[in-house]
Amino acid sequence: MDLSFFVIQTLSGLASASSLFVIASGLTIVFGVTRIVNFAHGSFYMLGAYMAVTIVPWLLEFDRSPTLFFVGVLASALVVGVLGVIMEVVLLRRIYRVPELFQLLATFGVVLIVQDVVLKIWGPVDITGPRAPGMRHGIEILGQRFPAYELFLIFVGPAVLGALLLIMHKTRFGVLIRAATQDREMVGALGVNQAMLFTGTLFLGAFLAGLGGALQIPRLPANTGMDLSIITEAFVVTVIGGMGSVPGAFIAALIIKMLEAFGILIFPKITLVLVFLLMAVVLVVKPWGLMGKPEVASGRAVLPEGILNLKGFSRKETMVWVVLTLALLLVPILGDTYKVKVGIEIMVFALAAFSLNLLIGNGGIVSFGHAAYFGVGAYAAGLLVTGPLKAPMELALVAAPLAGGLAAALFGYFIVRLSGIYLAMLTLAFAQITYAIFFQWVEVTGGDNGVVGVWPSRWAATREVYFYVVAVLALTSIVALRHLFYTPFGYTLRAARDSANRADAIGIDVKTHRWLAFIVAGAAAGLAGGLYSFSKGSIDPTMISIAMSIDFLMMILTGGIQTVMGPLVGTAVFHSVKDFFMPLTDFWRFFLGVSIIAIVLIFPKGVVGALDGLRERLGRRAPTPATPAAVARETA
Amino acid sequence: MQPLLSVTGLEKRFGGVTAGKDVTFSLAAGEMLAIIGPNGAGKSTTFNMVGGQLTPDAGSIVLAGQDITGKPPREIWRLGVGRTFQIAQTFISMSVVENVQMALISHHGQTRSVKEAATRLHRDAAIGFLARVGMADMADRPVNELAYGDVKRVELAIALASEPKLLLMDEPTAGMAPKERTALMQLTSDIARAHGIGVLFTEHDMDSVFGHADRILVLVRGEIIATGTPDEVRSNQRVKQVYLGEAGSQAALKARRQAAEAH
Ligand SMILES: Nc1ncnc2c1ncn2[C@@H]1O[C@H](COP(=O)(O)OP(=O)(O)O)[C@@H](O)[C@H]1O
Ligand SMILES: [Mg+2]
Numbered sequence: 019m020d021l022s023f024f025v026i027q028t029l030s031g032l033a034s035a036s037s038l039f040v041i042a043s044g045l046t047i048v049f050g051v052t053r054i055v056n057f058a059h060g061s062f063y064m065l066g067a068y069m070a071v072t073i074v075p076w077l078l079e080f081d082r083s084p085t086l087f088f089v090g091v092l093a094s095a096l097v098v099g100v101l102g103v104i105m106e107v108v109l110l111r112r113i114y115r116v117p118e119l120f121q122l123l124a125t126f127g128v129v130l131i132v133q134d135v136v137l138k139i140w141g142p143v144d145i146t147g148p149r150a151p152g153m154r155h156g157i158e159i160l161g162q163r164f165p166a167y168e169l170f171l172i173f174v175g176p177a178v179l180g181a182l183l184l185i186m187h188k189t190r191f192g193v194l195i196r197a198a199t200q201d202r203e204m205v206g207a208l209g210v211n212q213a214m215l216f217t218g219t220l221f222l223g224a225f226l227a228g229l230g231g232a233l234q235i236p237r238l239p240a241n242t243g244m245d246l247s248i249i250t251e252a253f254v255v256t257v258i259g260g261m262g263s264v265p266g267a268f269i270a271a272l273i274i275k276m277l278e279a280f281g282i283l284i285f286p287k288i289t290l291v292l293v294f295l296l297m298a299v300v301l302v303v304k305p306w307g308l309m310g311k312p313e314v315a316s317g318r319a320v321l322p323e324g325i326l327n328l329k330g331f332s333r334k335e336t337m338v339w340v341v342l343t344l345a346l347l348l349v350p351i352l353g354d355t356y357k358v359k360v361g362i363e364i365m366v367f368a369l370a371a372f373s374l375n376l377l378i379g380n381g382g383i384v385s386f387g388h389a390a391y392f393g394v395g396a397y398a399a400g401l402l403v404t405g406p407l408k409a410p411m412e413l414a415l416v417a418a419p420l421a422g423g424l425a426a427a428l429f430g431y432f433i434v435r436l437s438g439i440y441l442a443m444l445t446l447a448f449a450q451i452t453y454a455i456f457f458q459w460v461e462v463t464g465g466d467n468g469v470v471g472v473w474p475s476r477w478a479a480t481r482e483v484y485f486y487v488v489a490v491l492a493l494t495s496i497v498a499l500r501h502l503f504y505t506p507f508g509y510t511l512r513a514a515r516d517s518a519n520r521a522d523a524i525g526i527d528v529k530t531h532r533w534l535a536f537i538v539a540g541a542a543a544g545l546a547g548g549l550y551s552f553s554k555g556s557i558d559p560t561m562i563s564i565a566m567s568i569d570f571l572m573m574i575l576t577g578g579i580q581t582v583m584g585p586l587v588g589t590a591v592f593h594s595v596k597d598f599f600m601p602l603t604d605f606w607r608f609f610l611g612v613s614i615i616a617i618v619l620i621f622p623k624g625v626v627g628a629l630d631g632l633r634e635r636l637g638r639r640a641p642t643p644a645t646p647a648a649v650a651r652e653t654a
Numbered sequence: 655m656q657p658l659l660s661v662t663g664l665e666k667r668f669g670g671v672t673a674g675k676d677v678t679f680s681l682a683a684g685e686m687l688a689i690i691g692p693n694g695a696g697k698s699t700t701f702n703m704v705g706g707q708l709t710p711d712a713g714s715i716v717l718a719g720q721d722i723t724g725k726p727p728r729e730i731w732r733l734g735v736g737r738t739f740q741i742a743q744t745f746i747s748m749s750v751v752e753n754v755q756m757a758l759i760s761h762h763g764q765t766r767s768v769k770e771a772a773t774r775l776h777r778d779a780a781i782g783f784l785a786r787v788g789m790a791d792m793a794d795r796p797v798n799e800l801a802y803g804d805v806k807r808v809e810l811a812i813a814l815a816s817e818p819k820l821l822l823m824d825e826p827t828a829g830m831a832p833k834e835r836t837a838l839m840q841l842t843s844d845i846a847r848a849h850g851i852g853v854l855f856t857e858h859d860m861d862s863v864f865g866h867a868d869r870i871l872v873l874v875r876g877e878i879i880a881t882g883t884p885d886e887v888r889s890n891q892r893v894k895q896v897y898l899g900e901a902g903s904q905a906a907l908k909a910r911r912q913a914a915e916a917h
Pocket of ligand 2: 697698699740824
């Protein structure tokens, strides 16, 4: 490798690191103060880019000067900062005290809303921005040309770091940010100023994301996929750097981007795996990231948001479920093809959602990436059948849960080392990495298009017969999983969720039990994925996408995470509604986003939870508080 | 005879704060040993080092001849140490009896069992432990509906469920009414004597300490400044100066008189 190449590679790495840091610093600051992981941070970044491709060209009409270019960039960032303030006042304020799962979902609701709004305003076509006047040339470095704008970007990161450190140490606002990040108690003592601090922090965070986005326009056209692509990278940076630590984010961004710049020379295709390995190593050695502080594990004074007391079925409930199952089994006989298709999908998703609720509702393990295991199962089955092996469906359906379980064993090994919000971010990061691998490994997976021709064996080729294949496998798996909730193993998971300290002090190896649960849930999701691939006849990356993970979460939330059977009801309701409405509207994501936020704010116990509540109210006891915020308030 | 617990030269620092410095003491089976001292003295830190929740920077902890320094809580529990926490830690979504059943399930190594329903296991034994702390009649109440004093008693039943040799109780009576306090401490010392369990406890309530401890350690800023029988500690000038003060000494004296009358 010659020297000039080495230098150029280093410089590109630095430029990318610098940009990534600007964005991630905002995410980490917002987390430090509000303890909310803001999914919408990626949306702010995207909005920054769209604002800039709108404002900057307009300004350059007046005068093609570098000054006006940067005025435009700053103006875009300011507009996004104001959007951050609006989000804080309208939404975040209402959810500071609700459980993490709901916070994450609510901010994801914003992501969905922004996606459709951006689509409506700017359209689906990428918009190329103007290049920066005065920086359009290349600069000769050791005989190679390097873009001047990239060189400029290298300095932006350190400049922003310097400015942030100055703010943090020299202004009252900054000192408050640091104090709040280090000491939760102190925030409560702030009184009136708390609102100002939080609003100000959101402004700063959104401003940084917007700035990061606006600065990208000479190198990257504004496009509708920017939000989710950057949020994963920003998550990885904050997890590695330590959540809440600005210098940590700087170091992590540097390491990751340099690793990518040089990793690409050694392993051209799998730089992602390198990043994954780095993250894994860091988390094993320093679970709170390079410069993060451990969250002080405190006892739970608030009732958990998940499953409370387990009741067996009453005779009436057993009847209801038996009748429902029989009705379901009659669908292929009485219903049309469409109903059979929806029936299959509901059973498949119900299995996946049910397994997710073993983790979330029962174990308090908030997984934001359950689609990874579903998708791995789907791909394992699909590739076995279509690949060189030409394996039969029967084998593929054995392989699917094995693959899902294996992936869960691998990722879960790291995931269960963390807890709370850190854990949730890691599940998401792993899912996104899985997505990227399947997306990029075109020769094997067919990339974006996926692979077609995933058909069942001949005996199961008709929809009706396949329906019964799914029914047997999915329903028995669900019954088996339901049994788990009631066994000592299920109780142990719930015990660890209620108080990890207490569980540890009575001899329970919390991590190992969580890991086992992760593997079981991953295998069940993998089976669901395998079944799904045969029902669609194809596999494609949407099965591993973040949208899929969110759908699973919505299914269990719609049903209610406080109940064992809720996910089944939730899946049936959510999937039917989605299947019916999605073809009718161009704004499905907008409505989904609004529904998520509505569920979080007013209906957090889901359908089954609400029914239970109703029954209790009609019965004897006083109703339990309806919203998580109310629960938090009452016990605070 | 070899002591049940012997702690030698424990050190613990948090950044600039010294929470433990050359902490050395020992405890015999059936003995009640109290650690007292102002807030932030390092009492909870000492409990957490013995219980395995924190790893000491230096020093050693030996339980019945076996070195347990730096072992995780679950192993220390397996070797016979039960504990309660300063802020009670229970399984808040479960009923009272299920909390104790959980401890028994773990004690019998059944936490990975997927055969029978958990609620059917060890129910009678669990109710037996609840009876010991006077909570048997509340067995099927959800633990989150109990008064705080009752939660603490449930926690004690959980800790007893593994038949420990050593019981660690960090402020067992905090948040209780005075009458409840005396009852719980009496209960604890009865159980300890009857089963030969060593008890290490800490308290701010002078009645509990001077009425029930066999020996007392005084911890200030991470260091033991005095140790001895309740009467020795009560009359120690240094202890009076830095911790008890006039009111504390009076309360201690009263507690001693009452204890003497009771015997
Ligand atoms: N996990 C921790 N991190 C940092 N400081 C701690 C931690 N635990 C305790 N401390 C500090 O150590 C000192 C002793 O605390 P602690 O053992 O809880 O005191 P006590 O129980 O006697 O009131 C206090 O100054 C406390 O702030
Ligand atoms: Mg304490």
